[in-house]
Amino acid sequence: MDNYIRWFQRFIWIGIVMNMVFALPALFAPALLTSVVGLPPVLSDPWLENAGMLLVGISLFYMPSGFNAPRFVIHSWLCVLSRLVAVAFWIYLIDTSNTPTVFVPMLYGDLSMFLILGVTLFMGSTPAHRPWALLVDGWHAWCQGWEARWHRHGFRVGLLITLLVLGFIGYETWYNMLRVVPEEKFTSDEDHFKYAAIGLGIEARIPYYLFAVLPQMCPEKMPKPGGWEAFGFLYENGRDLPIGMAKRQIGYPTVEPNCALCHTGSYRASASDVAKPIATAPANTLQLQAFQWFAYDCASDPKFTTDAVMTAINAKFQLGFFERLYNRYLIIPMAKTALLKQKQAYAWQKLRPAQGPGRTDTFNPTKMVVFGFPDDSTIGTVDLPQIWNQKPRESLYLHWDGNNNDIHERNYAAAMAVGATPQSVLPESFNRVTQWLLGTKPPAWPFALDQARVAQGKPIWDNNCAGCHEFGKADTGQVTTQIDQLGTDPHRLDSFTVGLVQAFHGFKKPPFDFNAYRKTQSYSNTPTDGIWMRAPYLHNGSVPSLWDLLQTPDKRPVVFNTGSDVYDPVKVGFITSGAQVQAPTYFRYDTRLEGNHNSGHLYGTQLTDAEKWALIEFMKTL
Structure with missing residues (x-):
């Protein structure tokens, strides 16, 4: 028995060394640790340092068993149990x-220590x-x-008394932090989408x-005075939340973005008109990064x-005593921590040109x-796409680089990118949106048409554009032209890597199960x-109108x-100059910056001006 105990004590010390290999970097170099093991940088925060501190403390409690296991037998079995917990x-x-x-190597390490410590202590202990x-x-x-x-x-x-107090605290905690309130039911599929x-x-x-109070907390950081409209959010029908923001209550009410945030656009015939929202259109005014x-x-x-936050909230809402208590000491601090973690996780955005609206x-x-993944310095900025009319897009290779031909995968991947997880996603709600998008039609051209010019433009379209961009054609929804021939900005193409394809295909957590991703060359x-x-045009939104797209890049x-x-119903796009777009809330798009280039796609540039205008008139009808 003594021999088993000696080996047990030796492995206790080996375990302490293993703990220190993780604990000391976690305490003093958390960013280095996450980089070495391959964790997202968001985890390089005081909580990781706290984990290192706790692991040092646990290792100190291992030491008595390392010196004299028989004397501290219960303590020694707790050391074994701690490995099983790990x-x-x-x-x-x-x-x-x-x-x-x-985490697989960490699992193997603790599992090995659990088995070795458990067996040696068991064999070295008396039956009692x-x-x-x-x-x-x-x-x-x-x-x-x-x-x-x-x-x-x-x-x-x-x-x-203790049970009553604990029961009351437990109930209030459940009510304010965990209670699932049924989601609002929408009769209209479009309202459900929004x-x-x-x-x-x-x-x-x-x-x-x-x-609700964040804009007034930091008004000096807003693009202009007011509410969320300053960032291009769209409101309608007197609702308290903008289109694309859903209320969800698990304990406390929260707001989360849905598909409509990035895929509801708007237009006006003039600056004096009221904006007309169009569900499933690109969110052309949304400044998501800002x-x-x-x-x-x-x-x-x-x-x-x-x-300060609670003062602003109490001035606007009538909260109950316990609701105020949980918001003050749990909910608001948790939200602040989450925002600061996201700030660290998205710090890479500051190393690239600003994205701007849409x-x-x-x-x-x-x-x-x-x-x-580590930051590879690639730029993946793209113009937000429309998502209407998905039925004829089934099996087509979409995303700007044609990297996937499965609509359900594309939708789940988009949700995952903004924070959905296999555990949190609501499949019934998600599938209702997906089904609605299959049959949602694109908006009809809302302005007058020159029918004679439309007729002139139809054969020009057929001869120059339809082969690649009309439903039913063999090349539509396919990658057929190499990037050096196409000539458009390659940054978005380069940002989608073979490594990312492999990561997607290795992710098997229903309902997220990715099999259709591929790496393309254009x-x-x-x-x-x-x-x-869908203006502005090209994958990065670098060309403001169809008229500009039909010009050579130098023009x-x-x-x-x-x-x-x-x-602008003439050039077909949104206005980009004049007094109406000089306010500080508008974004200055510079095509000379990396990822913003307006080169390439020379198709149609050889047409005469008359042919271009006729083609544009026809394209208004698509």
Whole structure:
């Protein structure tokens, strides 16, 4: 037995060394640790340092067993049990994490230590010091002690009071933090698309009360005075939330984005008109990146304190006593922590040209935030696409680079990029949106048409464009032209990597199960239905109108303003110059910046001006 105990004590010290290999970097170099093991940089925060500190503390408690295991036999079995707890934790992370392979070596390490320590201690212990005997003795002692206390009146009263207090605290915690309130039911599929939750994880949701007061918390950081409209959010019918923001309540009310946030656009015939929202159109006014960084920077501001936030909330809402209590001490601090973690996770955005209205980086968030890839400096910024008319797009290779031909996969991947997880997503709600999108038609051209010119433009379209961009043609929805021949900005193409394809295909957590992704060498021939409402053009939104697209690159605008929804029915696009787009809320798009180039796609540039105008008139009808 002594020999087994000696080996047990030796492995206790080996285990302490293993703990220190993780604990010391976690304490003093958390960013280096996450980089080495391949975790997302968002985990390089004080919580990782706290984990290192706790692991050092646990290792200190291992030491008595390392010196004299027989003397501290219960303590020694707790050391074995701690390894089993670690095994269960790693299994949980492997099952739920987006980077499961990172945790496999840790699982093997703790599992090996559990087996070695358990076997050596068991073999080196007398029968009376083995787990079952110790548990039986402990149970008998506990029962005897409980029986002796139960006969005391004061103990029974104290126990009753304790249970009542704990029960009340438990109920209030469930009610304010965990209670699932049924989602609002929408009769209209379009309203469901606009306002129903699709199921994002807790860190991707913002507490409803905080969302309501955030603009007034940091007004100096807003693009202009007012509310969320300053970032291009669209409101309708007097609703308290903009289109694309859904209310979801699990304990406390929260706000989460859904598909409509990035896929509801608007237009006006003139600056004096009321904007007309178009569901499933590109969100041409939405400044998503600016909205993100406003929230991050506001949460980083020294004046963003719990007291200040609660003062603003209490001035606007009538909260109950316990609701105020949970918001003050749990909900608001949790939200601030989540925003600061996201700020760190998305710091890579500051190393690239600003996205501006109607654009986002599609796959870099998936690479770096979801899968934990290191920053490869690629630029994936693209113009937000329309999502109407999905039925004829089934089996076509879409995304700008034609990397996937499965609509369900594309939709789930988009949701995952903004914070949905296999555990949080709401399949019924999500599938209702998907089914509705299959049959949703593109908006008809809302202005007058020159029918004679439309007729002139039809054969020009057939001879120059239809082969790649009309439904039913063999090349539509396919990648047929190499990037050097196409000539458009290659950055988005380069940002989607073979490594990301492999990561997608290795992600098997229903309902997220990706099999159809591929790496291509150019951009896809996208269908052009509803093309009038999809300005600006090319994958990166670098050409403001169809007229400009039919010019050679040297004649296309080099710098122009975006963010307006006032429509130019002549050139077919949104206005980009003049007094209406000089306000600071509009974005100055510079095509000379990396990822913003307006080169390539020379098709149609050889036409005469008369032919171009006729072609444009016909394309208004698509």
